[in-house]
Amino acid sequence: MPESRLGQPMFGMGTPTPSEAQSEARKHFVAASGEFVGTFLFLFMAFLGHLMTVTTAGDAGPNQTLSASSVVYISLSYGFSLLIAAWMLYRVSGGLFNPAVTLGLVLTGTLPVVRGLVLFPVQIIAAMCAAAVVSCIVPGDIAITLTTLNPDMSVAQGFFLEMFLTAQLVFTILILAAEKSKDTFIAPIGIGISLFVIEIAGVYYTGASVNPARSFGPCVASRSFTTYHWIYWFGPFLGAIVAAGFYHFLKFMNYEDANPGQDSAGADEEVG
Numbered sequence: 312m313p314e315s316r317l318g319q320p321m322f323g324m325g326t327p328t329p330s331e332a333q334s335e336a337r338k339h340f341v342a343a344s345g346e347f348v349g350t351f352l353f354l355f356m357a358f359l360g361h362l363m364t365v366t367t368a369g370d371a372g373p374n375q376t377l378s379a380s381s382v383v384y385i386s387l388s389y390g391f392s393l394l395i396a397a398w399m400l401y402r403v404s405g406g407l408f409n410p411a412v413t414l415g416l417v418l419t420g421t422l423p424v425v426r427g428l429v430l431f432p433v434q435i436i437a438a439m440c441a442a443a444v445v446s447c448i449v450p451g452d453i454a455i456t457l458t459t460l461n462p463d464m465s466v467a468q469g470f471f472l473e474m475f476l477t478a479q480l481v482f483t484i485l486i487l488a489a490e491k492s493k494d495t496f497i498a499p500i501g502i503g504i505s506l507f508v509i510e511i512a513g514v515y516y517t518g519a520s521v522n523p524a525r526s527f528g529p530c531v532a533s534r535s536f537t538t539y540h541w542i543y544w545f546g547p548f549l550g551a552i553v554a555a556g557f558y559h560f561l562k563f564m565n566y567e568d569a570n571p572g573q574d575s576a577g578a579d580e581e582v583g
Contacts, residue, residue: 339429345403346430350437353396353408354525358445360388361456374462377515386510389519394503401488401499409522410434411547415481418555421489438528446532454533458518458526458543469517470542476509477521477550478557485558492574521547 316323328337364384365377372378377385397406405422407413410431416422446453460469483505487498506521513519520526526543530536567573 335425339426342404342426343429343433345400346405346407347433347437349396349400349404349406350408350434350524351441352399353392354438354441354528355445356392356396357389357525358442358453358456358529359449360392361385362445362449362451362453364388365455366451372515376461382511382514385514386507386519389510390503390505390507393506394499397502398499404430405488406499407484408434408437408524409480409547410524411477411522411551412481412484414548415485415551415555415558416489418552419485419489419558421485434524435527438524439531440528442528442532452533453529454535456529457533457535457537458520458529459537460518460539461516464516466539466542469539470546472513472517473520473542473546474550474553476513476517476519477547478553479550480505480509480521481551481554482557485554490558517542521550523547 320327364381368378368381370378370380393408396408400406405416407416407422407430413422413427413430413434417424417427442453442456445456460466464472480502483502484498487501488495509521510519513521518526520543523544526540530540
């Protein structure tokens with residue numbers, strides 16, 4: 312094969328469709344493929360890290376709950392896995408990887424409704440595939456990665472904690488990525504760190520799902536659902552609504568005028 316063809320899409324065996332000739336269906340398909348790969352990689356790496364941490368942990372918290380060191384390692388697994396996956400694929404699909412995030416973006420008008428409806432099932436399917444592959448290729452029980460309530464937590468407490476944790480994640484994405492600014496290109500760093508902080512705060516209490524797909528995948532792979540599994544859907548969705556509502560409030564009030572110049576490079580900034 313001539314070397315010049317190696318750098319061409321599909322090795323030069325076809326001609327890519329020009330951007331102006333791309334149909335909406337084709338664009339949705341490309342975005343969906345990126346979202347599937349991104350969600351799969353994010354959760355695949357995170358589940359592996361979670362499984363390894365709990366399996367090899369030499370200590371445990373009260374009532375056989377997670378120790379502080381295990382919480383840190385699990386939080387790193389999810390936070391940094393999201394950071395890398397989002398940074399790789401945000402130009403393809405937006406790097407959402409989460410039905411609650413998808414809802415938040417749709418409610419703020421930053422993601423078309425049709426695109427949201429396309430990405431939602433893709434995220435769920437990718438999560439199931441990630442959990443299934445992990446359960447097949449490494450030793451250990453995938454049920455270890457289930458999001459479950461701490462024995463001292465009530466269902467109501469778990470529901471509202473998931474709501475608040477998800478609200479932070481969704482608002483982080485809205486203000487750093489959906490709201491365009493000079494630092495939008497490094498938004499995945501802030502998003503990944505935000506998830507890390509969320510996991511530190513919530514893993515011990517609820518598993519810190521903040522993502523219905525993340526909770527649903529391991530349940531399907533392990534064929535095990537808790538009676539309160541619904542909180543990992545309705546809690547994050549309500550959190551997305553709260554975050555979207557605050558974002559709408561800030562936009563309506565022209566938040567830029569409250570603290571002007573925060574996106575300026577200073578007096579030497581070139582204009583035009």
